[in-house]
Amino acid sequence: MGRTAIHRLRLSTGLILLAYVTTHLVNHALGNVSLRAMADGLIVQRWIWQGVIGTAALYGALIVHFLLGLRALYERRDYGWRLSEALQLVLGLLVPFLLMNHIFVTRIALTQFDILKGYPQELTSFWVKSPHLGVQQVAVLIVAWAHACLGVYFWLRIKPVFTRIAPWLTAVAVLLPVLALLGFFEAGRQVLDLVHDPAWRAANLAAWQTGTAAQNAILLTERNAAILVVGGMIIATLLLRILRDLREARGGSIRVTYPQGRSVRVPIGFSVLQASLAARVPHASLCGGRARCSTCRIRVIAGSGRIPAPSAGERAVLERVGAGPLVRLACQLRPEGDIRVVPLLPPHYSFEMMRRRSWPQSGEERFVVVLVADMRDSSRLAETRLPFDTVFVIDRFVNAVSTAVTEAGGRPNQFTGDGLLAVFGLNAPPAEACRQAVLAVALIGRSVAALNQVLAAEMGMPIRFGLGVHGSNAVVGEVGLADTRVFTTLGDAANGASRMERLCKDYGCEAVISDAVCEASGLALDALPRHEVALRGRAAALVIRIVDRTEDMASLLALPPSRRLHRAPS
Numbered sequence: 254m255g256r257t258a259i260h261r262l263r264l265s266t267g268l269i270l271l272a273y274v275t276t277h278l279v280n281h282a283l284g285n286v287s288l289r290a291m292a293d294g295l296i297v298q299r300w301i302w303q304g305v306i307g308t309a310a311l312y313g314a315l316i317v318h319f320l321l322g323l324r325a326l327y328e329r330r331d332y333g334w335r336l337s338e339a340l341q342l343v344l345g346l347l348v349p350f351l352l353m354n355h356i357f358v359t360r361i362a363l364t365q366f367d368i369l370k371g372y373p374q375e376l377t378s379f380w381v382k383s384p385h386l387g388v389q390q391v392a393v394l395i396v397a398w399a400h401a402c403l404g405v406y407f408w409l410r411i412k413p414v415f416t417r418i419a420p421w422l423t424a425v426a427v428l429l430p431v432l433a434l435l436g437f438f439e440a441g442r443q444v445l446d447l448v449h450d451p452a453w454r455a456a457n458l459a460a461w462q463t464g465t466a467a468q469n470a471i472l473l474t475e476r477n478a479a480i481l482v483v484g485g486m487i488i489a490t491l492l493l494r495i496l497r498d499l500r501e502a503r504g505g506s507i508r509v510t511y512p513q514g515r516s517v518r519v520p521i522g523f524s525v526l527q528a529s530l531a532a533r534v535p536h537a538s539l540c541g542g543r544a545r546c547s548t549c550r551i552r553v554i555a556g557s558g559r560i561p562a563p564s565a566g567e568r569a570v571l572e573r574v575g576a577g578p579l580v581r582l583a584c585q586l587r588p589e590g591d592i593r594v595v596p597l598l599p600p601h602y603s604f605e606m607m608r609r610r611s612w613p614q615s616g617e618e619r620f621v622v623v624l625v626a627d628m629r630d631s632s633r634l635a636e637t638r639l640p641f642d643t644v645f646v647i648d649r650f651v652n653a654v655s656t657a658v659t660e661a662g663g664r665p666n667q668f669t670g671d672g673l674l675a676v677f678g679l680n681a682p683p684a685e686a687c688r689q690a691v692l693a694v695a696l697i698g699r700s701v702a703a704l705n706q707v708l709a710a711e712m713g714m715p716i717r718f719g720l721g722v723h724g725s726n727a728v729v730g731e732v733g734l735a736d737t738r739v740f741t742t743l744g745d746a747a748n749g750a751s752r753m754e755r756l757c758k759d760y761g762c763e764a765v766i767s768d769a770v771c772e773a774s775g776l777a778l779d780a781l782p783r784h785e786v787a788l789r790g791r792a793a794a795l796v797i798r799i800v801d802r803t804e805d806m807a808s809l810l811a812l813p814p815s816r817r818l819h820r821a822p823s
């Protein structure tokens with residue numbers, strides 16, 4: 254089973270257990286209303302969790318989740334733990350020990366002896382007969398809830414939605430157990446009073462409800478055996494870890510080399526991320542090696558042994574970030590020979606940076622399409638208008654182009670006074686990037702035409718502009734100081750697009766698009782005339798397409814009419 258499937262299994266079983274714990278806590282919280290409300294809530298709980306499906310889901314999830322926890326304990330190297338991850342694992346491993354008594358005196362008692370216990374019986378046990386079991390019950394609630402909350406945090410922290418929902422989740426994470434504990438104490442207080450009432454005792458504490466001494470002795474023996482089995486499994490896992498470490502130490506080693514000549518020798522079987530952690534080489538790894546965040550990605554510069562192909566899970570993550578062929582996830586790549594790598598993201602990369610940004614932070618080579626837009630006559634505008642008016646018009650133009658680019662799926666990147674450079678394909682495959690760029694040309698035409706209508710009375714003449722569009726492999730990434738880093742695109746795409754924008758003047762047109770982009774877009778663009786041009790600095794001629802009026806592109810592409818993009822200036 255691949256790592257992605259295991260991750261999904263762990264997540265789905267964890268969510269089932271979270272649902273169970275949540276309904277349990279809600280039921281306890283009803284104790285703040287009355288003992289009767291708790292008993293009524295229990296009817297709903299039983300309906301959910303004591304039917305065939307509920308029982309199978311609950312106990313299946315409990316067993317599988319525990320086994321996956323043991324697997325994580327086996328797999329994880331000592332130096333790879335963050336404190337929160339270690340805490341989650343320890344809390345998770347504590348749950349079976351704390352929960353075992355409750356399982357045997359309720360669910361197993363029901364299955365084995367038909368003893369149907371509810372809140373009166375359990376609360377009498379916790380508050381009257383065996384207070385230490387009450388303390389244990391409170392402990393298991395807190396431990397299981399904390400383990401689940403950490404799991405949810407690890408799951409959601411890399412999602413863009415996390416910042417928005419985090420305050421709500423925190424409120425639920427704190428309030429629910431507090432209400433549940435208050436309900437537990439309030440109901441316990443009521444039971445302490447009721448237990449002196451002979452009629453209540455007769456109605457609630459009969460042998461068929463609490464079990465006979467013989468039945469309880471059997472359940473106790475079984476519980477102890479189950480605790481021994483669970484404890485034995487944990488000890489066996491720890492022993493297997495020791496055996497693995499010994500085996501790896503004897504199985505040969507490889508050398509992993511980083512930039513600036515730093516290198517580390519690690520046993521064969523280590524991932525590159527494990528090698529980094531072992532050697533204390535700073536290495537971003539936000540998801541803790543779970544093949545989810547992609548922040549550990551590296552470029553493989555050279556390798557002397559077999560470099561295993563990426564698994565389906567790793568491939569999916571790499572495709573999602575549009576990684577090039579030599580890029581791998583350090584947490585997944587286990588080289589079989591010496592290897593030289595370059596980590597691609599800065600080691601201080603944070604969750605906040607990951608949620609906010611969707612482009613590569615360090616240099617990555619990928620196919621992008623660049624669109625360069627320039628407003629014509631801005632110098633003349635500055636000579637004939639007040640500075641405020643000039644800035645106002647240029648601002649409206651840049652806004653119109655940026656809005657159209659964003660609407661098409663691109664990213665406005667650099668603003669150059671009266672123009673801008675936009676990039677397509679940072680999160681899309683090449684054909685989609687080309688399609689988005691062509692679509693942007695049409696939307697810019699429509700958008701500036703709408704702007705011209707709005708400004709017609711003031712300007713006296715329409716805004717004129719030129720667009721150049723070209724695509725190629727380019728190096729994309731951030732440059733600059735830590736707090737003033739800017740995203741940039743280096744390569745033929747930006748240079749070509751800039752030269753094509755200037756060609757608009759020669760052809761008296763509004764846009765020049767490279768033929769390769771038009772072809773790759775898959776759009777019906779045969780009506781655009783082709784030309785072959787020689788661009789300065791290029792050995793081979795380049796085929797381009799001419800767009801006289803970008804406004805006409807909308808009908809050429811059969812775009813549906815869209816809402817007006819501009820309001821009249823106020």
Ligand code: FES
Nearest residue numbers: 542544545547584
């Ligand atoms: S550490 Fe997150 S994908 Fe490797």
